Amino acid sequence: MSHEEAWDSRYAESQQIWSGNPNVALVSEISDLSPGRALDLGCGEGADAVWLARQGWQVTAVDVSGVALARARQHAADAGVTIDFQRHDLQESFPAGSFDLVSAQFLHFWEEFDREKILRRAADAVAPGGTLIIEGHMDHGPFGHGDIHFPSPDEVIASLKLDDGWTVLTSTTHPREQQDQDGNTITRVDATVKLRRSSP
Structure with missing residues (x-):
């Protein structure tokens, strides 16, 4: 089964997988930035991309799942925002161009997956003076798969193997409340990394 098929199957399990709200860390970390070009990697059903567009960002949003992208396009249409949605298996292809903000929120997969390679490409896509934000889990929570x-x-x-032209702005872990499959509130730990690329 390809990555696209695996994620299409996951999204097909219900009409909506995620909350529909933007990720808390993204909102907290980039609210003070002036809007420019943004790239949302692994956009899922589009909540982050729609929120960014509402803040004035020109958004390119990417996912491997056609099912997720169809929902994201509908979310954007309902919100009255314009977003460039693209389908990519990020291990094989990547959006062209450079961006003032590149966001990778919970870019995980329960099968073999070269996350480090993708995140290095994400860093390469950050324009001078731009920001890279990476949010990840520190535990499986209630939805664990395999030995990730x-x-x-x-x-x-x-x-990321970055050169000296980067500044670490945030490097931390933090608790976050989440609903499990039965609607119970649980607390899990996430990791936030935010870096800025130097201007020339």
């Missing part, structure tokens, strides 16, 4: 390694913020930064 969830890297610490320091491990994420090291894996």
Whole structure:
């Protein structure tokens, strides 16, 4: 089964997988930035992309799942915003161009997946003076699959293999409340990394 088929199957399990709200860390970390060009990697059903567009960002949003992208396009239409949605298996292809903000929110997969390669390409896509934000889980929570390694913020930064032209703005873990499959509120731990690329 391809990555696209796996994610299409996951999204087909119900009419809506995610909450429809933007990720809390994204909102907190980039609300003070002046809008420009934004790239949302693994956009899912489009909540982050729609929120960014509402803040004035020119958004390109990417996912491997056609099912997710159809929902994201509908979400954007309902919100009255314009977003460039693209389907990519990010291990094979990547959106063209450079961006003032590149966001990778919970870019995980329960099968073999070269996340580090994708995140290095994400860093390459950040324009001078731009920002890269990476949000990841630190535990399986109630939806665990397999033996995924969830890297610490320091491990994420090291894996990017960045040159000296970057500044680490945020490198932390934090608790976050989430609903499990039965509607119970649980607390899990996430990791936030935010970096800025130097201007020339």
